[in-house]
Amino acid sequence: MEQIRQEAREFMINTYYELGKTEEEALHRIEEVDQEIVDKGFYEQTFEELEYGAKVAWRNSNRCIGRLFWDQLHVIDKRHLKTEEAIFQALVEHIDFATNGGRIRSTISVFPQLKQGEKVRVWNHQLIRYAGYVTEQGVIGDSDSIEFTNKCIELGWEPKYGHFDILPLVIQINDNEPRWFEIPEDVLIEVPIHHPEYDWFSDLNLQWYAVPIISDMSLDVGGITYPAAPFNGWYMGTEIGARNFADEYRYNMLPMIAEYMGLNVKRQSTLWKDRALLELNTAVLHSFKEAGVSIVDHHTAAQQFKKFEEKEATENRDVTGKWTWLIPPVSPATTHIFHKPYSNEIVKPNYFYQGKPFKEG
Amino acid sequence: MEQIRQEAREFMINTYYELGKTEEEALHRIEEVDQEIVDKGFYEQTFEELEYGAKVAWRNSNRCIGRLFWDQLHVIDKRHLKTEEAIFQALVEHIDFATNGGRIRSTISVFPQLKQGEKVRVWNHQLIRYAGYVTEQGVIGDSDSIEFTNKCIELGWEPKYGHFDILPLVIQINDNEPRWFEIPEDVLIEVPIHHPEYDWFSDLNLQWYAVPIISDMSLDVGGITYPAAPFNGWYMGTEIGARNFADEYRYNMLPMIAEYMGLNVKRQSTLWKDRALLELNTAVLHSFKEAGVSIVDHHTAAQQFKKFEEKEATENRDVTGKWTWLIPPVSPATTHIFHKPYSNEIVKPNYFYQGKPFKEG
Ligand code: HEM
Ligand code: HEM
Numbered sequence: 001m002e003q004i005r006q007e008a009r010e011f012m013i014n015t016y017y018e019l020g021k022t023e024e025e026a027l028h029r030i031e032e033v034d035q036e037i038v039d040k041g042f043y044e045q046t047f048e049e050l051e052y053g054a055k056v057a058w059r060n061s062n063r064c065i066g067r068l069f070w071d072q073l074h075v076i077d078k079r080h081l082k083t084e085e086a087i088f089q090a091l092v093e094h095i096d097f098a099t100n101g102g103r104i105r106s107t108i109s110v111f112p113q114l115k116q117g118e119k120v121r122v123w124n125h126q127l128i129r130y131a132g133y134v135t136e137q138g139v140i141g142d143s144d145s146i147e148f149t150n151k152c153i154e155l156g157w158e159p160k161y162g163h164f165d166i167l168p169l170v171i172q173i174n175d176n177e178p179r180w181f182e183i184p185e186d187v188l189i190e191v192p193i194h195h196p197e198y199d200w201f202s203d204l205n206l207q208w209y210a211v212p213i214i215s216d217m218s219l220d221v222g223g224i225t226y227p228a229a230p231f232n233g234w235y236m237g238t239e240i241g242a243r244n245f246a247d248e249y250r251y252n253m254l255p256m257i258a259e260y261m262g263l264n265v266k267r268q269s270t271l272w273k274d275r276a277l278l279e280l281n282t283a284v285l286h287s288f289k290e291a292g293v294s295i296v297d298h299h300t301a302a303q304q305f306k307k308f309e310e311k312e313a314t315e316n317r318d319v320t321g322k323w324t325w326l327i328p329p330v331s332p333a334t335t336h337i338f339h340k341p342y343s344n345e346i347v348k349p350n351y352f353y354q355g356k357p358f359k360e361g
Numbered sequence: 362m363e364q365i366r367q368e369a370r371e372f373m374i375n376t377y378y379e380l381g382k383t384e385e386e387a388l389h390r391i392e393e394v395d396q397e398i399v400d401k402g403f404y405e406q407t408f409e410e411l412e413y414g415a416k417v418a419w420r421n422s423n424r425c426i427g428r429l430f431w432d433q434l435h436v437i438d439k440r441h442l443k444t445e446e447a448i449f450q451a452l453v454e455h456i457d458f459a460t461n462g463g464r465i466r467s468t469i470s471v472f473p474q475l476k477q478g479e480k481v482r483v484w485n486h487q488l489i490r491y492a493g494y495v496t497e498q499g500v501i502g503d504s505d506s507i508e509f510t511n512k513c514i515e516l517g518w519e520p521k522y523g524h525f526d527i528l529p530l531v532i533q534i535n536d537n538e539p540r541w542f543e544i545p546e547d548v549l550i551e552v553p554i555h556h557p558e559y560d561w562f563s564d565l566n567l568q569w570y571a572v573p574i575i576s577d578m579s580l581d582v583g584g585i586t587y588p589a590a591p592f593n594g595w596y597m598g599t600e601i602g603a604r605n606f607a608d609e610y611r612y613n614m615l616p617m618i619a620e621y622m623g624l625n626v627k628r629q630s631t632l633w634k635d636r637a638l639l640e641l642n643t644a645v646l647h648s649f650k651e652a653g654v655s656i657v658d659h660h661t662a663a664q665q666f667k668k669f670e671e672k673e674a675t676e677n678r679d680v681t682g683k684w685t686w687l688i689p690p691v692s693p694a695t696t697h698i699f700h701k702p703y704s705n706e707i708v709k710p711n712y713f714y715q716g717k718p719f720k721e722g
Binding site for chain 1: 658693694
């Protein structure tokens with residue numbers, strides 16, 4: 001309890017200061033919150049506090065290159081929801097609102113805070129994600145999802161054994177049996193991947209969903225943990241083009257693209273992997289633009305991050321960052337990030353990994 | 362003195378064990394060395410100790426991806442040299458031996474150890490390196506060399522204001538005035554950079570020297586510091602193609618290459634930087650091969666590093682490494698290195714940065 005009081009106090013001081021409120025207001029609020037914690041063991045944040053906390057948590061996300069826009073996060077307050085159905089509806093609304101016909105809005109939906117004996121979890125890693133199946137012919141779909149896909153099947157979801165099957169939303173309240181729901185198709189945008197010059201690229205039948213909505217991290221603000229608080233921005237192209245489609249343990253498309261390109265894959269020094277990777281990333285950026293879905297290339301993202309660093313400097317705030325995540329996985333040395341160190345100090349409010357809600361096997 | 366004794370002891374135990382000698386031999390040698398240190402304040406290593414120490418120092422070099430070949434280092438013992446001329450001659454011999462007509466040999470030359478009042482330093486960062494000049498028209502040559510180039514000019518070296526002027530060797534013994542010497546042209550190999558398909562690439566008039574010979578780090582073995590111990594391997598292509606020629610603060614060639622390629626440099630999302638970078642790296646690898654000069658691409662280097670990790674595991678030795686340096690600056694996520702963590706623990710023997718022998722201004 002001492003820790004909640006301490007973190008609440010610090011959060012209120014910083015937040016009220018940044019919001020330009022008076023010291024009196026801050027002190028008054030601290031007293032109020034302190035009393036609430038002493039009385040009940042927890043406290044409730046105002047919407048303003050929650051909103052600012054979620055934004056600052058983004059600003060403090062060391063692994064995120066997209067932080068220039070931290071102040072433009074849409075915060076949707078769903079802390080009052082108590083049932084799986086209501087939460088499911090809210091998640092669908094989140095998808096719809098964030099997708100916005102392709103003009104993606106950075107958005108977070110915040111569900112009830114963690115309390116003694118009360119816990120809401122969304123089991124999905126991202127709200128929209130493709131299933132992965134281990135079959136005798138090898139993995140089908142996204143191998144990153146294999147374990148969760150098995151869980152869904154155990155819960156009664158029907159596997160489809162396609163490469164791009166959207167997984168259901170799985171919601172758990174307290175220790176109840178988790179419940180799963182299909183996402184209605186009409187809120188989903190998926191982007192078929194074409195290349196601006198190579199027609200054959202379409203034959204690869206690649207597609208990816210429009211909006212990455214991380215749903216398994218907790219939001220930690222002022223001593224309060226929100227274990228269900230899915231948030232999204234828009235994609236940086238390399239996430240899809242240099243990792244999801246390219247990693248050997250994911251869709252592993254580089255060998256096939258190289259083959260279509262007619263590259264000599266026997267000799268590494270032809271740089272066939274780099275060539276295939278470049279065309280794949282070109283195709284991803286091109287396709288999202290063509291489909292009218294927000295996306296940012298890694299050069300522009302790095303420039304925006306530079307602006308973020310400059311803005312933070314003018315506000316006299318330190319920028320913390322995790323270099324190994326901030327550098328893009330394509331041509332990293334062409335960005336300024338590569339050429340400077342970042343301190344990976346963890347500052348709160350922030351988003352944190354949490355234990356998986358389900359166990360292996 | 363306690364520290365030298367301790368480090369000597371540890372080094373002897375490990376080295377004699379790895380060399381398959383008996384415990385008796387090790388203990389005998391430790392006693393001998395210990396006595397020498399007590400008597401004189403320092404000790405001399407046998408050639409075998411020095412050789413093994415230099416090799417293990419390479420094996421322990423956390424930033425080096427080339428460590429599979431640590432056991433094949435050629436160690437040249439020049440600890441007896443006392444004059445600048447003799448050291449200069451030895452450096453020229455090093456260049457010649459290591460270059461080997463293009464079939465580069467990993468080589469280190471070891472000059473006198475650091476003692477009270479005795480210190481040999483090679484001022485150059487690498488034995489072969491291009492000068493850099495600040496002029497009214499901007500920087501000419503390699504901006505990485507500007508400060509050292511100024512020093513050379515102060516010492517009487519004649520600047521040539523070309524893009525690829527080989528700097529002189531600058532050698533300092535103790536507190537004497539440093540002396541400079543031109544490297545005879547007949548020991549130098551330089552590689553003109555062509556592209557296998559783009560003829561215009563030759564019009565860029567790029568070239569690079571064949572052998573990177575780091576000469577400003579110290580070798581630290583068994584409590585002894587060798588402040589002059591230049592070592593070389595061969596290049597990994599990206600060092601030249603993704604850093605020396607590409608970095609904005611170095612030769613900054615990407616905009617011009619993109620222009621020759623006819624790319625739209627107004628929009629980052631065309632990935633023009635990545636395209637130019639890829640062709641530049643292709644050209645570097647191609648040109649070195651064509652010229653018969655050893656070079657390794659980053660994919661092959663990563664595979665070799667993987668083999669190194671496997672070999673070390675069979676020897677029950679931990680591999681330490683610095684991830685931020687080990688990942689190549691082109692398509693890093695296509696190598697296994699990107700996908701695992703490395704411990705950056707510093708183990709001795711090792712190569713260390715030392716303070717610059719010259720001061721700014
Ligand atoms: C607006 C567009 C955004 C872009 C382009 C962007 C970009 C990125 C990228 C490229 C990563 C690395 C992902 C990876 O390598 O797996 C990342 C990580 C992250 N971002 Fe952002 N981001 C955006 C919005 C947001 C928002 C709105 C939040 C939270 C409110 C956020 C919080 C985070 C966090 C917590 C991580 C680390 C995720 C993890 O560890 O798996 N980002 N971001
Ligand atoms: C045989 C071929 C070799 C290859 C391909 C190779 C490759 C590399 C590469 C790519 C780097 C990073 C350079 C940079 O980013 O600036 C590096 C760093 C390093 N290598 Fe190797 N290397 C080789 C041989 C050697 C040898 C023979 C030694 C010592 C005996 C050595 C010791 C080091 C050290 C100490 C560093 C760090 C240098 C620094 O911090 O500036 N390497 N190596």
